Amino acid sequence: MTAAPGLSLRAALAQLAGTDPAAALERPEPIAAEAVARDFADRYAGVPAVGIARSEPAVRYTRVGEEGATVLLGLYGDQSRLAAWLPGLPERTTPQTAARLLAAARAPRLRTAAPCRQLVARHEEVDLTRLPVLTATPRDAGPYLTAALVHAEDPVTGESALSAHRMLVLDRRRLTIWLVPGRQLGLLHLRALERGERLAVTVNIGVPPAAMLASALNSRFLPPGLGKLALAGALAGQPLGLAPALTQPAHALAEAEIVLEGHLDDSTAAEALDEREPGCSLPEFLGYDGRARTGLPVLTVTAVTTRRNPLYQAVIGPGREQSHILGVAGAFSVALSLPATPGLRVADLYFSPAGGGMLLLAVAVRKEHCAADGLLAPLAREVFRQHPFVKTVVFTDDDVAIRCAEDLLWAMTTRCNLAADAACFEGFPPVPMDPAQTPEWAGARHHPTVPGRVAIDATTPYALRASTARSFLRTGVPVHHGTAKG
Template identity: 55%
Template sequence: MMEHPACSVRAALADLRERAPTRCHEYAGTMARTEIAGHFAERHAGTPATGRAGAEDVALYSGVEGAALPVLLGLYGDGARVRGWLPGLPRRVRPDDARRRLAGGPDPVWTGAAPCRQEVWAGPVDLSRLPVLTATPRDAGPYVTMGLIHARDPEGGPEGGEDALSVHRMLVTGRDRLTVWMLPGRRLRALYDAATARGNRLPVTVGIGAPPAAVVASALGTAFLPAGTGKLKAAGALAGRPIALAPALTQPAVALAASEIVLEGYFDGTVADEAVPGRDRPSGVSLPEFLGYDGRTKPDVPVMTVTAVTTRRDALYQAVIGPGREQSVVLGIAGALSVGLSLAAEEPALAALVCDLHFPAAGGGMLLLAVGIAKTGPEDDGRLEPLARHVFARHPFVKLIVFADEEIDIANEEDLLWAVVTRSNLRTDCASFADAPNMPMDPSQGAAWLEARGAGDGRAGRSFIDATTPFRLKAETVRSFPWPPSSRWKD
C-alpha cells in the first residue's frame, strides 16, 4: 500500500519531487559530516539561520564521508508544503475548529510488518555508522537533531498512561550513548524522574525520519490537548489516518513504525555533562539553536544507552541544521494549534474573536505570534488586552503578539507589517507587561542586555501591538482593491 506524505518522510519527499522537482537538490560528492550543515546554510537555509527570505529547498547528501546512509535536510523548510501534507490541518486556525479536529483523530494502530524493522543492525551498537552531523566547529560534538523520542510509564497500566512524544537535542558521546537534554516540566522529564525515583529504567525509542504528522504533533502543548487525546491521536487527526506503531525488539517500548531509523534504548538515571569525552570545547557551545544563535551546553544531562538500531531499506537520515526554517515551521504550526486549543478550552468568549493564528519564522516559530481578529461590535476593541494576557500566561515563550483585522493575511509577513504601519500607532497601540519570565535563548532577554537597556528590574516583559481598526472606523480601512480577489478573473 502506498504511504501518505503525512505518515512517511520518504512519501513526503517523493511527493515534493513529483510536484516541485526544482525544489529538490542531490549532492553526491564526498562531504565530511562537519561540512554538510554549512553547505546547506550557504545554499538553501532561510531566516533565522541566514538573511535569506522565503522557503527552504530540500537537499539530499548521498556522499557522506564514512557513512552509508544519505542525509536529508530542509524537508520542513516550507510551511505551505508541510501544510499540504497534513489533510487534517485547517487552512485557518480557529480555536473551536482546532479543538474539534484534534479531538476527533483516530487512535494509533499496531502493525506486525513495520517498515522501520526491515533491517536490524547486527553486532554491538555503533552510532558512528549514522551520519550524525556537527553543524559548526564550535559545537560540542555530533548531535542527533531530528530524533523523536517516544516513552510511556511502564507502570501506568495496560496503555502505559500518557505518552511522551518529543524532539530533543541528543549529543553522541560514545558508541552506544547519547546525552538527551530535557526541559523541566515536560512529559519526558516527568516520566524520567518518576522512573529513576523508583530505581527503574525508562525504556524509549527514538525515531529519526519519523512521520511528519507525528513530528508536528510532538510540538503541541500536552496540557492543551482535548481530554482523551494524546499526541499520537492528534498526529492521526493531522494525518487524516492512524499512526502505525510497532513493539521495539530489545526494550518494552513502542516505535513509530514508518520511521526511517529507530534507536531503542533506556535511561537509568546516569547523567553526564553535555560534552564528548576527550574533546576540548572551552566555548561551552552546544549547537546552533532555533533562534539563530549558538546554544549553551548543560551539566548533568540524562544519558540514553542504545540497545539496538533498526532501519528501513535504503533509509534516509533526516536532520536539521538548528536555526533553519524547519524548526520554525514545525514549532509554528503546532504553536498556533496549541494557542487555539487553550483559548477554546479556557476562554471561549475571547476565542470567538480569533479567526486565525500564525507564528512567523522570524520568531523561530515561538516568540512572535500574529492573531487574526474578527470584531462584531465596539466592545471587542477592549478585549484584545485580556486576550494577550491569556496567551502570555499560558504560552510563556510568546514575546510579541500582533493583532490584525480578519482581511489581513497574517501568514504573509509583508501584509502583516502593512497592517502594523497603517493601522497602529505604537504610542497608543502597543502595550507591555513586565510580569513574565525571561527566555535565555533570546539574547534580548538576557541580564546584560536588559541592564544595557536600563531595565532595572531585570525583566524583559511581553508586548502586544493592536493593528486592528477601531470598530466604528472600519469603513476607513477598506482596501482600494478587494482582497481576496473576486472569482471573475479566475482562469
C-alpha cells in the same frame, strides 16, 4: 502499497519530487558530516539561519562521511508542503478548527511487519558513530541528533510522550538528552526513577510528517487520554503505525527510517566530549549558538534498527523548516488554550519564522461590538501566561493576511501607532535563548530589569472600521489566510 505522504517520510519526499522537482534536490558528491550543515546554510537556508527570506528545498546528501550515508535536510522548508501532505491540517488555525482536529483523532495501530526494522543491530553490535550525525559548526559540543522523536510510555498510567530533543552522541552507545523542565518526557522519566525503574524509550529518526508536526504540540492542552500519535492520525487522515521494540518494553514508529531503542536511568553527563569544559551546544532555533549544559540525563542505546538504505533526517537548528514545525504546532497549542471571548472572534493564528516559530505570534480577529476594543489586552496576557516562549503578539483585523510578512507590517504601519498601541506585560520569565531578554542586554539599554512581553494592537477601533476598508478587497470575500509559500 505506497503509504500516504503524511504517514511516511519517503512517500512525502516522493510526492514533493513529483509535484515540484526543483524543491527536491540531490547532492551526490562526497562530503564530511561536519560540512553538511554549513553547506546547506550557505546554499539553501532561510531566515533565521541567514538573512534571506526564501523557501528551503529538501536536499539529499547521498555520500556523507566514510559510510557514504544519505542525509536529508530541508524537508519542511516550505509550509505549503505540510498542507499537501496532511489532509487534516486546516487552512486557518482557530479554536474551532483545533477542536475539529481533536474530534478527528485516530489511535495508532500496531504492526508486526514494520519497515523500520529491516536491518537490526543489538547490544554490543550497536555503534552510534556509524550514523551520519551532523556537527553543525566547529564551535559545537559534538555531533547532535536534531530531528529525532523520542517516544515513551508510562506503564502505570498509560500516558505517553512524543517529542524532539537535542541529543549529543557521547560514544558508541550513549547520548545526552536535554529535557525541558515540566514537559511530558521529563515527567515520565522522573516517575520511573521514583519507582526505581528505567524509562524505556525509542528514538525515531526520519518520521512521518504527521508525527513530526504532532510532536511539537504542547501536551498540556490535549484532553486527558488523547495522545499526540492519535492527533497525528487526525492530521494524516489515517492512523499511524507502531511496532514493538525488540530490546525494550516500548514502541517505535513503524515507518521511521532509523530507530534507536534504549532507556533513561539516573545516569547523567555534561554536553561535552573528551572531558572538555561545556561551552557551546549547537545552533539554536533563533539563529544563535546555544549553551551546553551539565548534568543531563544519559540515554543508553540497546538496539539500532533501520530501513534498507535509510535516510538520516536532520535540521540545522535555525532555519525555515524548524520554524514551520514549531510555528504550525504552536499555533494549534495556542488555539486550544484560548478562553472563550464573547465579542471577539479569532480568525487565524500564525507564528512567524522571524521568531523561530515561537516568539512572534500574529492573531487576526474580528470585533463584533465596541467593547471588543478592550478585550485584546486580557487575551494577550492569557497567551503570555500559557505560552512562556511567546515574546510579542500582534493583533490585526481579519482582512489582513497575517501569514504574509508585508501585509502584517502594512497593518502595523497604517493601523497602529507603536508609541501608544504597544502594551508591555511584566512578570514573565525571560527566554534564555533570546539575547535581548538577558540582564546584560537590559543593562546595556539602561533598563532596570529585563523588559516583559509586548502586545501590539494593529486593529481598527470598532467605531472607525469603515475608515479602513481596503480599496481592492472585494466586499464579502474573505482575505486569504492560507499557507504562504516560504
